[in-house]
Amino acid sequence: MQMTEFNLNYPQNDGQQKQLTIRSGEILFMVGPNGTGKSTLMHAFTTQNTGRVRRITAHRQIWLNSDSVDLTPASRQQMETHITQKDRQEDSRWKDDYAHQRSQANIFDLIDSENVDxxxxxxxxxxxxxAYVEALAREQSPISKMNDILRISNLHFQVDVDKGSKLIAIREGCQPYSIAQLSDGERNALLIIANVLTAQENTLILLDEPERHLHRSIVSPLISTLLTYREGCAFVVSTHDITLPHDQEKCGALLLREYSHQPRHWSADHVENIEEMDEDIALAVLGSRRAILFVEGRSSSLDIQLYQILYPTKSIKPLGSCVDVERVVSGIRASEHNHWISAFGIIDRDNRTDEECERLQEYGIIPLEQYSVESLYYHPSIIRALLNRVATVNEIDIEATVAEITDSVVQAANEHKDRMAARMVERKVKDRAYRECPDWRSILGGDVEVAFSSAPILNEELRLMSDLIDRRDIEKLISRYPLRETPALELIARKSLFPSKEKYEQAVRKMLIDSNETLQMMRGIIQPATRLLS
Structure with a gap:
């Protein structure tokens, strides 16, 4: 098969021209948030490859007037000339004067290719x-290919051409019906497939947002199957779904960071082969800024909001455990292919020594004292700052309120001491078991035994918690133990004149946004992270 190369060039923010090429049988995903110039760059790729490109735009029309097409070969050719001229114009990025004609042309081409065969x-x-008849009969017709792709893509209908040369939909247990009656997602898939199958060999296919109206369980196999049926074409796919590139074999990605309209240029990173990346790393990198902060746990939106306020220039990515954070951060930092990414991690300190913490920080991983980031909302300094803010509109004795809050936290911790200590030990035991779990090489090397007792760990934790309660050290109690599972946090909120802890936490976030002094105070509370991330 002849391999054709296509130009994918664009100006960079350093004034240099970035020159990329893509060949037949290859796929490049273009990923980036809104405003990074994806549509503009797709238009640039269109003009660079005029005469051998087919663009399927994001604002494509997916509704159909009917299942028949009122076109002749001559009018179809004339329409193609007009569409090609329109696609070269700048306003084609956001306006399509031939939206209806494009969908009609797709159906015409599909039926015509069936008739040609x-x-x-x-x-x-x-x-x-x-002999030639038998050879032609063995080749799949375009309609047959489309039905295979629909089946593989988990779309539960088939298509056929009736005696009146109309394209009809067939669903098990139903009478044949017009393709105009298909759902939005089904019509979108049908038009994409028709567009791709009827493109000339050695065509660059530019596909904008294939996920429109489609579940990812459909769009992922749809893209991979289309590529296998059109190995003589090259694909550039613009998408907001960062999981799509990782689902495909041997694909690259262009990660758009920033776009300037005047003068026109892009800041972007090119990943040649997504398949070589670990899945966690790939999914994090594809949807992130160049600086990524990985955090423990399946972080709630509450955690992510707070991290985003504290470190707005970093992408926040939650992972499962501290081991996952260490693995991913170390993997990114050790990879030559990912040299443009700055990866950091925040984990719980647990019982790590100062030496261990210093070693981790050398690898961009910051162990913190806090049980969870949620505890930062209830740090005594933050409580006092919020009370000062409340006092500007309400009569409140700040010192008396702080004393009441301290009493409430100490009482709640004491009443739930055994469970709080056990919850902390549970976390330690899980992390220890995860760390000591043998890999497959150790398992093949012989019998591996992992054993330790939880009783000494629990007794030590109970002694520590009792000491903190005796000293009324609510800062350590709140940061070390999951007091959200006790009445403590709700009591703090109510004594601060908020109806619930959710309203209290919302007020803290608003305070951080409004007050740079308080923002810097909270950054100081987790100083090791702030120092490394600044």
Whole structure:
């Protein structure tokens, strides 16, 4: 198969021209948030490859007037000329004067290609060339290919051409019906497939947002299957779904960071082969800024909001455990392919020594004292700052309120001491078991035994918690133990004149946004992270 190269060039923010190429059989995903110039760059790729490009735009029309097409070969060719001229114009990025005609052309091309195959077989039969007839019959027709792709893509309908040359939909247990009656997602898939299958060999196919109206369980196999049926074409796919590139084999990605309209240039990173990346790393990198902060746990939106306020220039990515954070951060930092990414991690300190913490920080991983980031909302300094803010509109004795809050936290911690200590030990035991779990090489090397007792760990934790309660050290109690599972946090909120802890936490976030002094105070509370991330 002849390999054709296509130009994918764009100006960079350093004034240099970035020159990329893509060949037949390859796929490049373009990923980036809104405003990074994806549509503009797709238009640039269109003009660079005029005459051998087919663009399927994001604002494509997916509704159909009917299942028949009122076109002749001559009018179809004339329409193609007009569409090509329109696609070269700048306003084609956001406006399509031929939206209806494009969908009609897709259906015409599909039916026409089916008819062309039938005519070839008939002509060969009339000429008595039965060997050629058999060879043509063995080749899949475009409609047959489309039905295979629909089936593989988890779309539960098929298509056919009726006696009146109309494209109809067929669903098990139903009478054939018009393709105009398909759902939005089904019509979107049908038009994408028709567009791709009817493109000329050695065409660059630019596909904008294939996920429109489609679940990812459909769009992912749809893209991979289309590529196998059109290995003679190259694909550039613009998407907001960062999981799509990782689902495909041997694909690259262009990660758009920033776009400037005047003068026009892009800041972007090119990943040549997504397949070489670990899945966690790939998914994090594809949807992130160049600086990524990985945090423990399945972080709630509450955690993520707070991290985003504290470190707005970093992408926040939650992972499962501290081991996952260490693995991913170390993997990114050790990879030559990911040299443009700055990866950091925040984990719980647990019982790590100062030496261990210093070693981790050398690798961009910051162990913190806090049980969870949620405890930062209830740090005594933050409580006092919020009370000062409340006092500007309400009569409140700040010192008396702080004393009441301290009493409430100490009482709640004491009443739930055994469970709080056990919850802390549970976390330690899980992390220890995870760390000591043998890998497959150790398992093949012989019997591996992992054993330790939880009783000494629990007794030590109970002694520590009792000491903190005796000293009324609510800062350590709140940061070390999951007091959200006790009445403590709700009591703090109510004594601060908020109806619930959710309203209290919302007020803290608003305070951080409004007050740079308080923002810097909270950054100081987790100083090791702030120092490394600044």
């Amino acid at each position: 039938a005519r070839k077989i008939a002509e060969a039969a009339r000429a008595g060339n039965m």
